Amino acid sequence: MIVKVAFPGERGSFTELAAIEYFGESEKYVCVPDFSDVFERVSSGACKYGVVPIENSSAGSIHQNYDSLLESNLHITGEIMLRIGQCVIANNGVKKKDVQTIYSHSAAFSQCKGYFRKNPALQKVQIPNTALAVKKVKDEKLKNAAAIASMQAAIDFEMNVIAENIEDNKWNTTRFIILGRKPERPAFTPVKTSVVFSMQNIPGALFKCLAVFALRDIDLIKIESRPVHGKGFKYLFYLDFAGDINDPAQKNAVNNLQEITSFYKHLGSYSCGRLAYPKYRKR
Amino acid sequence: MIVKVAFPGERGSFTELAAIEYFGESEKYVCVPDFSDVFERVSSGACKYGVVPIENSSAGSIHQNYDSLLESNLHITGEIMLRIGQCVIANNGVKKKDVQTIYSHSAAFSQCKGYFRKNPALQKVQIPNTALAVKKVKDEKLKNAAAIASMQAAIDFEMNVIAENIEDNKWNTTRFIILGRKPERPAFTPVKTSVVFSMQNIPGALFKCLAVFALRDIDLIKIESRPVHGKGFKYLFYLDFAGDINDPAQKNAVNNLQEITSFYKHLGSYSCGRLAYPKYRKR
Numbered sequence: 001m002i003v004k005v006a007f008p009g010e011r012g013s014f015t016e017l018a019a020i021e022y023f024g025e026s027e028k029y030v031c032v033p034d035f036s037d038v039f040e041r042v043s044s045g046a047c048k049y050g051v052v053p054i055e056n057s058s059a060g061s062i063h064q065n066y067d068s069l070l071e072s073n074l075h076i077t078g079e080i081m082l083r084i085g086q087c088v089i090a091n092n093g094v095k096k097k098d099v100q101t102i103y104s105h106s107a108a109f110s111q112c113k114g115y116f117r118k119n120p121a122l123q124k125v126q127i128p129n130t131a132l133a134v135k136k137v138k139d140e141k142l143k144n145a146a147a148i149a150s151m152q153a154a155i156d157f158e159m160n161v162i163a164e165n166i167e168d169n170k171w172n173t174t175r176f177i178i179l180g181r182k183p184e185r186p187a188f189t190p191v192k193t194s195v196v197f198s199m200q201n202i203p204g205a206l207f208k209c210l211a212v213f214a215l216r217d218i219d220l221i222k223i224e225s226r227p228v229h230g231k232g233f234k235y236l237f238y239l240d241f242a243g244d245i246n247d248p249a250q251k252n253a254v255n256n257l258q259e260i261t262s263f264y265k266h267l268g269s270y271s272c273g274r275l276a277y278p279k280y281r282k283r
Numbered sequence: 284m285i286v287k288v289a290f291p292g293e294r295g296s297f298t299e300l301a302a303i304e305y306f307g308e309s310e311k312y313v314c315v316p317d318f319s320d321v322f323e324r325v326s327s328g329a330c331k332y333g334v335v336p337i338e339n340s341s342a343g344s345i346h347q348n349y350d351s352l353l354e355s356n357l358h359i360t361g362e363i364m365l366r367i368g369q370c371v372i373a374n375n376g377v378k379k380k381d382v383q384t385i386y387s388h389s390a391a392f393s394q395c396k397g398y399f400r401k402n403p404a405l406q407k408v409q410i411p412n413t414a415l416a417v418k419k420v421k422d423e424k425l426k427n428a429a430a431i432a433s434m435q436a437a438i439d440f441e442m443n444v445i446a447e448n449i450e451d452n453k454w455n456t457t458r459f460i461i462l463g464r465k466p467e468r469p470a471f472t473p474v475k476t477s478v479v480f481s482m483q484n485i486p487g488a489l490f491k492c493l494a495v496f497a498l499r500d501i502d503l504i505k506i507e508s509r510p511v512h513g514k515g516f517k518y519l520f521y522l523d524f525a526g527d528i529n530d531p532a533q534k535n536a537v538n539n540l541q542e543i544t545s546f547y548k549h550l551g552s553y554s555c556g557r558l559a560y561p562k563y564r565k566r
Contacts, residue, residue, distance in 0.1 A: 055510070060346045063342070063393075106389045109409060110346075110347075110389075124409040124410075125407070125409065126389065126392060126407040126408065126409045206493065206503050207490075207497035210489065210490045210493055211490065213487075214487040214490035217487065220489050220490070222518065223489065223508055225507060226343060227338075227343065235505070
């Protein structure tokens, strides 16, 4: 049975490339306007899965999606890492010297700071998605503008690439998470678990929370702190640790964690993602 | 003696307001184009101090400045929190319905997501600084554009405020740090210390690092993880903890920390900042 997978933006977006690497070419991919629409489509059951970026190796975490994970009732069912190569894409006949405005997502701008330092006259216009920026430049037949997006977006929209791999860091990688309505049994090992919690602001509180893992030799993979909205600088902690929530040590650790936290939520146990290099192709 | 203080952007930027709240009105404030120029001016000795934003209660950390702290040899000598009220600012005679384009910093856009949801046709153009966006709208005499910036920028540039306090969160607060070339003895208590470290990726490594503080009853104030550039998803940890590096327990804790980390750097010990409400005035 073909499943529906929601991704943000337009065909050729990095999230679509990540989704295809994860699910393969035969599923049905549904593009929705924004990250929040991905959560909405999966929550409502319109799509079985959704894919959103959660962290970039240069630009850091995508806070909006961390916040949405907290607010929604969705589960993380998988992840995949994708090497991100950013291209400057323009209409046919447009030369680099003609370009005055660049359309792209703010994350793409922050991955390509060196390019803007070398070309300080370029005006940056923020668009909700990189591939949407390409569509805009094409639809409006702009002759003095370009988009920063994937090679695949240039192929899909039949546009010209006027600069390739302009990202500052040649190992520029984005981690994407797969969202589903129900928890799923991880298909392969190693497995990781994501949780979010907060605790009273007392000395040693975070240390006690991490102790529940250390005492059981459970490896911490990532810790991310986020200010609680409207509470000044009180923090929520997003934690990724090794293992499945159904393993005995992990189950005991989170039971223990819930005794000492004021808020706790399980986000998902899922197979650790592989690093994929996108395959660009005419389609 | 009047000291020179560097801040990014233009007169009326939130960082200038924070700098004036911290140092008072009689010092000489020098505006420089970008965050990185603040680090450069202080490093070269052209300015005695610099001020940059480090964290916003809605939008999270300003990663670029965390990275610059790591790369520079500057010390954090103080901090201040500022309540941030965002205004939509336009040329005289321009009405809300005339505005098609909004110029601002990407952090201002992410603090005002609700405003753009209610006005989805608005085009967001990214500018290095909020007050610079006001200057641009004024200098280019734009009749179909506005800027998102502080009330002070509207006063300084003699422009009209067409919407006030459009930030999503009414407690929207930014934390700014003061940068100097030399460490300074904190003027008042309580004092906090900022450090950055990384360790081998082995189970319990972060727990051991935090143990050096917990065992001495030292309160952790903030922990921020950042991917190491070019190293995939290996992390650096920025840690703020209570107390002065010259206090015996804190000194022992960081000595202990250096035994178990592969990288360690002290960023500064400084008085905990107060929360300031900007005073807007004609000048």
